[in-house]
Amino acid sequence: MPLRHVRTGPGPVPQHAQQHLVRMRDGVRLATDVYLPEATGTTGTTEITGTTGTTGTTGTTEGDAAHLGAGPGFPAVLVRLPYDKNSRYVYFDKIAALFTARGYAMVVQDVRGKFRSEGQTLPFLREPDDGYDTIDWIIRQPWSDGLVGMFGDSYYGFTQWAAVAAEHPALRAIVPRVTTVNFNATAQSSPDEAVGRPVWLEGIEYYAHFWVDQDAHEYEPDRSLRPVIEQYEEAFRVIGARSAWFDAVAPRYTDLLPALGRHPFDARPVPVLHCIGWFDNIVIPHLRDYLELAARPGWDAVQYLWAGAMDHENYRLEHAPVTAENDHATNEDALARALPDYAHPALDFFDVFLKGTRPVSTLPKVKWQLGHGDWRTATAWPPPEARERTFWLSRPERAPGPLPGGTLTDAPDAPDGGQSRAQWAYDPAAPVPSLAPNSFACLQSYPDLAPVAEREDVLAFSGPVQRAPLDLAGPITLHLYVTSTAPRYDVFAKLLDLSPSGQAHVIARGEVSVRGDLAPEEVRIDLGHTGYRLRSGHRLALTVASSDYPMFLPASGTDDNPWTTLTAKPSTQTLRTGGASPSRLTVSALSQRGS
Structure with a gap:
């Protein structure tokens, strides 16, 4: 059957936006919408000069008298994205209304090579220079007060970090949401790593x-x-065209950060509000960014964290699985209800660091949501009152098969006790299904993973029934004593909430790719951080497998590249626990009650 393909081009520019074609230092023009507070804007399309000082073909110039520092105009919030600045998907015509109502100019730009913008379609590499040049253009406009903040999700969180690396002095605050400074590190790891990341x-x-x-x-x-x-x-x-960046990263590992020049974390510190989702598929690297900056002198004082029980596409746990009534991607009323929660944390942050209309004391260092619970504040993350709690993997002979499977116990076996083990298979011809059709929107479908645990190629363990709620708040790690018949193999771990009805839903997940000849005896798997209430009557559960398809590329079972191998090979993995091989799960909890 021929491959079915749908091409989507740019949407119409809203009447209340003014589109400019802003010239970068190399002459490429980037399509840029400006939304101004009421009674200050005009509509239409003009070509405007950037930092080069070259007049555009229309002969229009603006802002010849540049100024830096608070002036009579408006502070601007810049968004640089690759998803069409005028699309329903990013809905910036609606977001802009919230920002302009608060007295901000909002500037939304198609990045180089995307939709209405000129230039080569290649991500990441030109974002520092293009971000700098766009900020320079903004502060030369008559409506600008010379101060700029940046805002946005995912790739348009990365463009904020790229602009930080470029160090324009007018950039005074950023709000990166569900993002990371190094996207390529999330995709795969170097084949030379002993314990890295699957593809x-x-x-x-x-x-x-x-x-x-x-x-x-x-x-x-x-x-x-x-x-x-x-x-x-x-x-x-x-399609009749190919992706140059896909060619660069598949089927090989490519380190992105050296191409940016200065690492953003080595640049001049700016205030940052990190907005993360506990169910985001890149929550692990985003928390890693936050924790590194919160511990780095010069940056530490201006790091703030907002963490909600949401996924990458801003679906929320309280709506999961999402019905048509609550689907902001398709329902206008749902979108209208969602937008204030989306924008207001950023607006409050910019009121402090761009406008100066609120004291910094009004911002909590950490504001976080306990899934199935309430919103809370803390002086740091993890909350200082959180304590580690370890569950030891026991009775592995029961692990192959349905939940509850083996047990997660509060006490380890005696050090001189016997060791026990369980095995699971990896068959590349019948990989373990991901079930969620799109991990970026995992809460939209919020699948029951109990059927996956019934497979013979999945190990499952469960803790005791909670007599009182267990509040998780902080990192989750898994230490496994595991080997394989394959020279390189993958391990996928998922921490689940097992309900009294028998349904199991993901709390957190982590995965590693292991090179057998270099790996340590004890393999550590980072499952990220969470804020989550395991309610009374529920149980913690854990699954372990060697595939998660199509979210991850199945391993080759050999030293061959999994992208290019024609025949991937099966393998058998062995988990050891107890005695001298204490496989264990460690969580951070606010309460030790309930077991």
Whole structure:
């Protein structure tokens, strides 16, 4: 069957926005919408000069008298994104209304090579210079007071870090949401690492959809094709163009940060409000960014954290699984209800660090949501009152099969006690299904993972029934004594909430790719951080497997590259626990009650 493909181009510019074609230092023009507070804006499209001082073809110039520092105009909030500044997907015409009502100019730009902007379609590499030049253009406009903040999710969180690296003095605060400074590190790790990251197929596939040319491309690869790389070669043939960045990162590891020049964390510190989601698929690297900066002198004083029980697409746990009534992607009323919670944390932050209309004392250092609970504040993350609690993997002979499976116990076996073990298979021809059709929107579907635990190639363990709530707040780690018949293998771990009805829903997950000849005897798996209430009558549960498809690319079972191998090989993994091999799960909890 021929591959079905849908191409999406730019949407119309809203009447209440003024589009400019802003010239970068190399002459490329980037399409940029400006939204101004009421009675100050005009509509239309003009070409405006950037830092080069060259007049555009329309002969229009603005802001010849540049100024830096608070002036009579408005502070600006800049958003630089690759998803069409005028699309329903990013809904910035509606977000802008909240910002302009608070007295901010909002500037939204298609990044280089996307939608209405000129230039080569290649992510990441030009963002520091383009961010600097755009900020320089903003402060030369008559409506600007010379101060700029930045805001946005995911890739348009990365463009904020790129601008920080460029160190424009007018950039005074950023609000990166569900993002990280180094996206390539989330996709896969170097094959030389003893314990690294499996190939996040869903993440790399993103480049084959959004970074081919100016438009966006939707298609479902023919997943029966081998080698796997041929699935995307077929798509590029149908599209008639290919993704240069996909070619750069698949099927090889590419380190992104050296290409940016200065690492953003080595730049001049600016105030940062990190907005993360406990169910975001890149929560682990985002928390890592926050924790590094919160411990770095010069940066530490201006790091703030906002953490909600939401996923990458801003679906919330209280609505999961999401019904049509609460789906902000398709329902206008749901979007209107969601937008204040989306924008107001940033607006309050900018009121402190751009406008100066609120004292810094009004901002909590950490504001976080306890899933199935309430919103809380703390002086640091993890909350100082959180304590580690360890669950030891026991009765592994019961682990293959349905939940509850083996046990998670509060006390380890005696050090001189016997060791026990369990095995699970990896079959690349029948991988463990991811179930969530899109991990970026995992709470939208919020699948029951109990059926996955019934598979013979999945190990499952469960803790005791909670007699009182257990409030998790902080990091989650898993230490496993594991080996494989394959020279390189993957381990996927998921921490679950097992309800009295038998349904199991994910709390956190982590994964590693292990090189057997270099790996330590004890393999550590980082499951990230969470704020989550395990309610009375529920149980913690854990699953362990060696595939998670199609979210992750199945391992080859050999030393071959999984993208290009024609025949991946099965393998058998062995988990040891007890005695001298204390496999264990460690969580951070506010309460030790209930077990």
